Amino acid sequence: MSALPRLVVQNLSTSFPTEDGLVRSVADVSFAIAPGKTTALVGESGSGKSVTSLTLMRLLPKTANAQVSGSAEFGTRAGRRVDLLQLPDEAMRQLRGNELAMIFQEPMTSLNPVFTVGEQIAESVRLHKKLDRSAALAHAKRMLDLVEIPASAQRLHEYPHQLSGGMRQRVMIALAMACDPTLLIADEPTTALDVTIQAQILVLMRRLQAETGMSILFITHNLGVVAHHADDVAVMYAGRVVERAPVRPLFATPQHPYTQGLLACLPGKAHAAGLPRPKRLFAIRGQVSSPLAPPPGCAFEPRCDQAVAVCTQAMPPLVTIADARQARCVLRSAA
Amino acid sequence: MSTPLIEVRHLKKYFGHSTRPVRAVDDVSFAIQPGETLGLVGESGSGKSTIGRTVLRLIERTEGQVLYRGDDLASLSAERMRKMRSKLQIIFQDPYASLNPKMRISAILDEALATHGLHPGHAARAKRIAELLETVGLRAEHASRFPHEFSGGQRQRIGVARALAVEPEFIVADEPLSALDVSIQSQVINLLADLRERLSLTMLFISHDLDVVEYLCDRVVVLYLGKVMEVASTTELFARPLHPYTQALLAASPKPDPLIATVHVPLKGDIPSPIAPPSGCVFRTRCPHAIDACAQAVPTLDEVATGHQVACIRKELFMMKVAA
Numbered sequence: 001m002s003a004l005p006r007l008v009v010q011n012l013s014t015s016f017p018t019e020d021g022l023v024r025s026v027a028d029v030s031f032a033i034a035p036g037k038t039t040a041l042v043g044e045s046g047s048g049k050s051v052t053s054l055t056l057m058r059l060l061p062k063t064a065n066a067q068v069s070g071s072a073e074f075g076t077r078a079g080r081r082v083d084l085l086q087l088p089d090e091a092m093r094q095l096r097g098n099e100l101a102m103i104f105q106e107p108m109t110s111l112n113p114v115f116t117v118g119e120q121i122a123e124s125v126r127l128h129k130k131l132d133r134s135a136a137l138a139h140a141k142r143m144l145d146l147v148e149i150p151a152s153a154q155r156l157h158e159y160p161h162q163l164s165g166g167m168r169q170r171v172m173i174a175l176a177m178a179c180d181p182t183l184l185i186a187d188e189p190t191t192a193l194d195v196t197i198q199a200q201i202l203v204l205m206r207r208l209q210a211e212t213g214m215s216i217l218f219i220t221h222n223l224g225v226v227a228h229h230a231d232d233v234a235v236m237y238a239g240r241v242v243e244r245a246p247v248r249p250l251f252a253t254p255q256h257p258y259t260q261g262l263l264a265c266l267p268g269k270a271h272a273a274g275l276p277r278p279k280r281l282f283a284i285r286g287q288v289s290s291p292l293a294p295p296p297g298c299a300f301e302p303r304c305d306q307a308v309a310v311c312t313q314a315m316p317p318l319v320t321i322a323d324a325r326q327a328r329c330v331l332r333s334a335a
Numbered sequence: 336m337s338t339p340l341i342e343v344r345h346l347k348k349y350f351g352h353s354t355r356p357v358r359a360v361d362d363v364s365f366a367i368q369p370g371e372t373l374g375l376v377g378e379s380g381s382g383k384s385t386i387g388r389t390v391l392r393l394i395e396r397t398e399g400q401v402l403y404r405g406d407d408l409a410s411l412s413a414e415r416m417r418k419m420r421s422k423l424q425i426i427f428q429d430p431y432a433s434l435n436p437k438m439r440i441s442a443i444l445d446e447a448l449a450t451h452g453l454h455p456g457h458a459a460r461a462k463r464i465a466e467l468l469e470t471v472g473l474r475a476e477h478a479s480r481f482p483h484e485f486s487g488g489q490r491q492r493i494g495v496a497r498a499l500a501v502e503p504e505f506i507v508a509d510e511p512l513s514a515l516d517v518s519i520q521s522q523v524i525n526l527l528a529d530l531r532e533r534l535s536l537t538m539l540f541i542s543h544d545l546d547v548v549e550y551l552c553d554r555v556v557v558l559y560l561g562k563v564m565e566v567a568s569t570t571e572l573f574a575r576p577l578h579p580y581t582q583a584l585l586a587a588s589p590k591p592d593p594l595i596a597t598v599h600v601p602l603k604g605d606i607p608s609p610i611a612p613p614s615g616c617v618f619r620t621r622c623p624h625a626i627d628a629c630a631q632a633v634p635t636l637d638e639v640a641t642g643h644q645v646a647c648i649r650k651e652l653f654m655m656k657v658a659a
Contacts, residue, residue: 044516045487150604164605165379194378194543196602196621199587203601221517224589247593265521266591268546277550280525284518287486 004075005032006183006215007056012070012085014048014055022067023291025051027239029070030318033183033232036209038216040226040247043236046288049219052236053185056084056217057102058092074100077182098128101176105188107168111160117144117171118156121178128179143174147204166197170204177208184209187219202229223266227251232324235259238288238299241318244326255327257304258284298329306331338405339366340505340537341390346399348382348389357609359385361561362399364636367505372531372538374552374569376545376584380606382561383541387507390539391423392416403505421451424498428510430490434482440468440493441478447500467496472526488519495526499534507539512547524551545588549573554642557581560609560617563636567643577645577653580618616647624649 014026026048033039041049051060060066072084077099084092084100104110112120121143122136131139137156144152147170160168169189176184186205190198202225209216218230226233226247233250235243235258243256254260263269264282286303289295295302297312304311310330318328346363349356360382367373375383388394390401392408401408403423411419427433434443444464448454454463465475471492482490491511498506508527512520528551531538542548548555548569555572557565557580565578576582583602602621607613613620619629628648636646639654647653 044518166605194606195545195587196378196583197605199589199601202589222589223517223591227591227593227595228589251591251593262517263591265518266546267521267524267550268588269591280528281521281550283521283525285522287488287519 004081006035006075007217008032008071008073009052009056010071010073012052012055012072013068014051014060015067016064017067018292020292024294025239025291026055028318029234029236029239029241031232031234031241031244033215033217035075035182035215036213037231038209038218038229039232039234040218040220040230041234041236042220042223042226044221044288046238046291047236048239049221049236050187051239053102053187053217053219057096057100057185058084059102074183094128097124098179099182100185101179101181101183102185102187103169103172103176103189105191107165107172107192108160110172111168111175113160116157116159117163117174121171121175124175124178139178140174143178144171146177146208147171147174149174165193166200169193169197169201173201173204173208177212180212181214183215183217185217185219188221189218190225191220191222198225205229223263224268235262238291238294240299240315240328241326242300242328244318244324246324249322249325255321255325255332256300256329257306257331258300261303261305337368339402340369340371340404341367341539342400342402342405343386343390344400344402346386346389346401347397348385348394349397355610356397358561358612359609360389361612363558363561363563364399365556365563365566367537367539369504369537370535371554372540372552374548374555375539375541375558376543376548376555377558378543378584378606380560380609381558383543383558384509385561386558387425387509387539387541391420391425391507393425418451421453421501422504423507424501424503424505425507425509426491426494426498426511429514430487430494431482431514433494434490436482438481439478440464440480440482443482443493444468444478444497444500447497451501453501463500467500470499470530471496472522486519487515488522491515491523492526495523495530499530502534503536505537505539507541509541510543512542512544520547527551545573545585557584560606560612562617562633563644563646564618565643565645566636571640571643575643577639577643577650578618578647579622579624579649579653582653583621583623624652 010030012029015022015024043049054060055068056072073081074084075081118137118140121140125131125139126136141152141156149155149170190201230247232246234241237258243259254263261284284303297314298316301307301311316328316330318326319334320326321332344364346360348360349358351357377383389396441464445460448460454460464478468475468477473492540552552569554568559580564580576585604621607620615630615632616634619625634646634648636644638644
């Protein structure tokens with residue numbers, strides 16, 4: 001396996017023209033994912049996590065007229081380095097669902113209700129691996145076994161509505177794994193599931209990653225899941241990465257005030273650290289500014305307890321502050 | 336112990352066909368003392384929300400009793416129940432769906448006041464509405480706005496203001512945080528904790544988020560498939576979970592710290608259908624400790640320590656483990 005990262009995203013920006021002006025949903029986002037590793041993209045609603053993943057997969061609707069800039073260099077199985085944002089549509093179509101796979105948050109709306117799950121899994125291998133119908137169905141059954149769906153031979157011929165939420169998410173994973181992808185983008189894959197089912201799905205994703213060596217871009221708002229299932233983390237706020245770090249140092253010594261606040265306001269954090277429960281929880285005041293009227297300087301400045309005068313003047317750059325650690329804050333100086 | 340504010344006795348709520356009903360709530364009993372916050376936890380389909388709504392008679396129970404200060408709510412006439420509702424309020428999960436988009440905030444709050452004939456007169460109402468908005472951390476001038484002009488966290492504050500408008504004693508909070516972002520969640524948690532203290536509210540707090548329950552609740556009832564698995568004080572439950580389901584639930588919720596190793600007790604399979612629940616203990620089909628005897632009889636909810644009740648025939652096994 002090459003030492004080069006599977007995916008290198010640099011200065012990715014996605015903007016949407018609206019009646020009220022240009023909305024910059026993703027601005028200047030850079031991160032990388034090593035082969036066999038998991039990078040988590042963490043942030044709250046509207047932080048640009050999902051737009052980042054849809055931009056990378058080139059799945060934004062044409063009607064959105066998205067303006068995209070930056071680059072996303074992907075290492076293919078054949079050993080070529082391609083820019084996902086520049087590839088012709090046809091070449092992209094050959095990668096998508098094949099080397100690049102995606103699972104979505106809501107398994108009910110992302111499966112087709114009028115086809116059996118077997119047919120849906122078979123479709124992608126017939127397309128990408130040119131298998132005939134019966135070989136493709138046999139492959140689909142193997143995929144259902146891989147994701148530990150009991151009675152797979154029978155489930156193969158069932159429709160999505162006949163399955164529980166956890167089973168549907170397993171089918172989504174089977175579908176994504178069908179062509180043996182090298183990069184899996186998982187957009188909030190366990191958010192719609194109960195905790196005991198979430199635990200099953202996370203264990204399954206780990207096992208598949210260990211077996212296949214695929215890289216995972218894990219998009220989530222759940223810091224508990226990030227703590228145990230990511231190698232590297234990029235924290236997003238208002239469309240920008242505000243902090244990047246390997247998972248342990250990020251939780252041990254968060255550098256950006258937003259990351260610090262996010263961790264401090266978790267009710268389970270004190271207990272996890274063996275401390276008594278605090279009388280009041282830390283709360284980040286206010287709310288995210290409208291993307292149509294961003295503050296002049298740092299996007300987090302209006303909510304930041306540590307803000308100083310210079311914060312209102314310009315958006316601080318993402319600077320390297322220590323080995324493999326970056327933060328977008330004027331209070332953190334470059335190493 | 337004083338008289339409980341709310342006492343639920345052998346509550347059952349079955350939906351649908353009488354020969355094969357959906358047993359959403361199946362023989363649940365608990366009591367809530369004045370000033371106490373009781374947490375109701377469990378996964379989807381465990382009957383949490385149905386209990387909350389049945390307690391308030393938003394849906395009628397199938398069997399059992401709900402006593403408010405010793406009076407059975409189900410026996411009240413519609414007229415007396417309507418009066419009683421000013422004491423019993425609810426905060427809903429989805430702040431987008433629970434506010435009428437065509438009504439201004441002032442009208443939403445005014446409706447609650449008018450229904451119960453509180454603060455008669457235009458000026459008195461307006462004053463009370465302004466006061467309510469300030470109580471929940473909004474401003475008086477927000478009264479003239481519509482719900483769509485607010486963020487999710489602010490809408491949830493309006494939901495809280497509406498529940499508080501009629502000066503209730505008891506509030507059912509049905510997953511009031513799950514639609515909110517983490518940074519906004521902690522604002523609303525603090526608001527609920529402050530108001531509870533200031534107004535000495537009694538709460539039934541329904542949630543699937545164990546960290547939030549641990550933070551806000553005094554005692555916890557753990558539900559699975561419409562039945563109570565375990566009841567204990569929050570400290571006791573989190574330190575010494577005795578039911579295998581509670582143990583699995585605690586282990587499955589990932590702690591926000593990469594240094595804490597997760598002890599995985601992965602439960603096999605899904606929650607069974609409440610139309611045909613398993614015989615005996617309803618949890619046995621997913622329980623890692625199930626034995627043949629678990630299928631024989633429904634385990635009783637037994638007190639194992641003061642205020643700590645467990646419904647499991649093998650509880651001695653876990654009590655020994657915890658003691659060791």
